Amino acid sequence: xxxxxxxxxxxxxxxxxxxxxxxxxxxxxxxxxxxxxxxxxxxxxxxxxxxxxxxxxxxxxxxxxxxxxxxxxxxxxxxxxxxxxxxxxxxxxxxxxxxxxxxxxxxxxxxxxxxxxxxxxxxxxxxxxxxxxxxxxxxxxxxxxxxxxxxxxxxxxxxxxxxxxxxxxxxxxxxxxxxxxxxxxxxxxxxxxxxxxxxxxxxxxxxxxxxxxxxxxxxxxxxxxxxxxxxxxxxxxxxxxxxxxxxxxxxxxxxxxxxxxxxxxxxxxxxxxxxxxxxxxxxxxxxxxxxx
Numbered sequence: 001x002x003x004x005x006x007x008x009x010x011x012x013x014x015x016x017x018x019x020x021x022x023x024x025x026x027x028x029x030x031x032x033x034x035x036x037x038x039x040x041x042x043x044x045x046x047x048x049x050x051x052x053x054x055x056x057x058x059x060x061x062x063x064x065x066x067x068x069x070x071x072x073x074x075x076x077x078x079x080x081x082x083x084x085x086x087x088x089x090x091x092x093x094x095x096x097x098x099x100x101x102x103x104x105x106x107x108x109x110x111x112x113x114x115x116x117x118x119x120x121x122x123x124x125x126x127x128x129x130x131x132x133x134x135x136x137x138x139x140x141x142x143x144x145x146x147x148x149x150x151x152x153x154x155x156x157x158x159x160x161x162x163x164x165x166x167x168x169x170x171x172x173x174x175x176x177x178x179x180x181x182x183x184x185x186x187x188x189x190x191x192x193x194x195x196x197x198x199x200x201x202x203x204x205x206x207x208x209x210x211x212x213x214x215x216x217x218x219x220x221x222x223x224x225x226x227x228x229x230x231x232x233x234x235x236x237x238x239x240x241x242x243x244x245x246x247x248x249x250x251x252x253x254x255x256x257x258x259x260x261x262x263x264x265x266x267x268x269x270x271x272x273x274x275x276x277x278x279x280x281x282x283x284x285x286x287x288x289x290x291x292x
Contacts, residue, residue: 003115003118003270006077008080009077009078009080010077010078010079010080010083010109011075011076011077011109011110011114012075012076012077012083012107012108012109012110013073013074013075013106013107013108013109013110013114013116014040014057014073014074014075014076014104014106014107014116015071015072015073015104015105016040016069016072016073016074016102016103016104016105017069017070017071017072017102017103017105018036018068018072018101018102018103019068019102019142020036020063020065020067020068020069020250020251021066021068021101021142021251022034022099022101023035023036023039023065023066023101023102024065025062025063025064025065025067026059026061026062026064027062028041036063036069036102037057037059039098039099039102040057040074040094040098040102040104041055041056041057042054043094043097043098046097047086047090047093047094047097048078048082048085048086050082055076055077055078056076057074057075058076058115058116059072059073059074059117060072060073060074060116060117060120060123060258061117061120061123061206061207061255061258063253063255064210064250065250066249066250066251067250067251067253067254067255068143068251068253068254068255069254069255070254070255070256070257071124071255071256071257071258072255072258073116073120073258073260074116075110075114075115075116083109087107087109090107091104091105091107094107111263111266112263112266112267113263113266113267113268113270114260114263114266114270115266115270116258117273118269118270118273118274119260119261119266119269119273120206120258120259120260120269120273121205121259121260121261121269122186122203122204122205122259123203123204123205123206123207123255123257123258123259124187124201124202124203124255124256124257124258124259125201125202125203125207125212125253125254125255125256126199126200126201126202126253126256127145127199127200127202127212127213127216127248127252127253127254128140128143128144128145128197128198128199128200128252128254129144129145129146129147129151129197129198129200129220129248129252130144130145130146130147130196130198131146131147131148131149131150131151131196131198131224132146132196140197142251143251143252143254144197144251144252145248145249145251145252147220147223147224149223149224149226150224151198151220151223151224152222152224152225153190153191153192153223155222155223156190156200156220156222156223157189157190158229159218159219159222159229159230159231159232159233160188160189160190160219160232162230162232162233162236163185163188163215163232163233163236164185164186164187164188165184165185166182166183166184166185166279167182167183167185167236167279168181168182168239168279169181169183169185169208169211169236170239170241171235171236171238171239171240171241171242171245172210172211172214172215172218172235172236172245173208173209173210173211173214174208174209174210176208176209179208180208181208182279183204183205183206183207183208183211184204184205185202185203185204186203186204186205187201187202187203187204188200188201188202188203188215189201190219200216200219202215202216206273210247212253213247213248213249213250213253214245214246214247215232216248216252217245217246217247217248218231218232218235218245219232220246220248221244221246227244
């Protein structure tokens, strides 16, 4: 699959943040629903005075409705003359056009071989939850989940160990036709801050649909004593969706950062991420490693 930039175009990397509360997710949707992609593409079309042309964005990780992002990355291919005309003032013009719940912090020409989605080697999310008896600080209510049972963070961290590494996460994903559920979970750890908020850090090469929120749902059941420490690992090994695993609400989840290799490795990663993925001894699985 070729990902060469068309002659006469420039690939531009965008680094951005958004509060997902008012969006129906990242991806543009029919029917006029407000999405992050739609908002940015409309703003780009306006500020570049390209009234009849939409420059489509490719994103590192498509987020669901209500999920936030602090370190999202996207790319867009712009005609060379459009980029040359607007590059110096693009950020300021976008800031004036975009609503205040989405910001673009950087717009730079991407190095050769860069693809916001396929060149990424990991995505890091944070999920924030509090078990404070009085609930969530009103100023944080849109970004922190309230769990009304006391949480044992040490037990949750112990349970998380069985989930690390490369596995088929079918038990924690919403299956999508043609997409693999094999992922490498590189980090899953929880820390309680001085403010009492428990922050889960979840990092993987990629995530399948609902994976982070399902993992957190399982760990919360361990933390509040409703399930033993071994339970999340047994669910993973079973390989099928378990009705006891709750998909927690989206507002506690934030995409914090996306990691990329050195510039001279971008193209190779771009190609490798599109390959079929298998576990040792398993038959080939259709779909790319980074299908969301």
